[in-house]
Amino acid sequence: MVCSKLRIGILHARWNKTIIDNLVKGAVEKLKLLNVSEENIIIESVPGSFELPFGTKKFVDKYEKLGKPLDAVIPIGVLIKGSTMHFEYICDSVTHQLMRLNFDLGLPVIFGVLTCLTDEQAEARAGLIEGKMHNHGEDWGAAAVEMSVKFE
Numbered sequence: 001m002v003c004s005k006l007r008i009g010i011l012h013a014r015w016n017k018t019i020i021d022n023l024v025k026g027a028v029e030k031l032k033l034l035n036v037s038e039e040n041i042i043i044e045s046v047p048g049s050f051e052l053p054f055g056t057k058k059f060v061d062k063y064e065k066l067g068k069p070l071d072a073v074i075p076i077g078v079l080i081k082g083s084t085m086h087f088e089y090i091c092d093s094v095t096h097q098l099m100r101l102n103f104d105l106g107l108p109v110i111f112g113v114l115t116c117l118t119d120e121q122a123e124a125r126a127g128l129i130e131g132k133m134h135n136h137g138e139d140w141g142a143a144a145v146e147m148s149v150k151f152e
């Protein structure tokens with residue numbers, strides 16, 4: 001399939017907005033660089049990363065029913081360790097459920113969740129710290145395109 005015809009969904013959590021916004025920006029810029037049409041990049045949000053798995057299913061189902069099926073989805077979230085085990089439980093469950101959705105939905109669901117111990121780790125992985133790491137959103141955009149067309 002020609003990349004310009006691909007329809008890619010981005011579903012982002014709203015926690016850690018500054019970091020999220022840069023990750024989404026990186027993913028969108030990479031998708032456009034790979035010739036995905038802007039009107040075929042569909043962005044929606046959910047409250048937090050815990051809502052990403054079920055939100056992804058509802059997102060995919062919504063566009064299937066609209067007759068505009070998605071070719072891939074990039075759930076994006078930023079989890080930063082606090083002072084309790086809340087972080088560990090969300091990271092583990094969200095990771096496993098997003099992986100499962102690839103098989104349940106039969107389309108690429110890219111792992112766009114940062115699981116960081118500090119704000120700085122997350123900022124670096126969103127390309128927000130000059131000279132330190134790159135924006136991981138770019139990697140997720142590239143993975144979404146590759147997995148949408150691979151083995152077709």
Ligand SMILES: Nc1c(NC[C@H](O)[C@H](O)[C@H](O)CO)[nH]c(=O)[nH]c1=O
Pocket residue numbers: 013014015016047048049050051077078079080081090
């Ligand atoms: N602490 C973070 C959260 N917590 C919120 C949960 O994801 C969820 O929205 C809430 O428990 C209601 O179900 N979410 C993040 O995305 N990042 C965090 O660091």
Ligand SMILES: CC(=O)[C@@H](O)COP(=O)(O)O
Pocket residue numbers: 079080081082083084085086087090
């Ligand atoms: C990832 C989280 O849920 C975490 O930020 C919550 O912080 P805390 O463990 O201090 O409640």
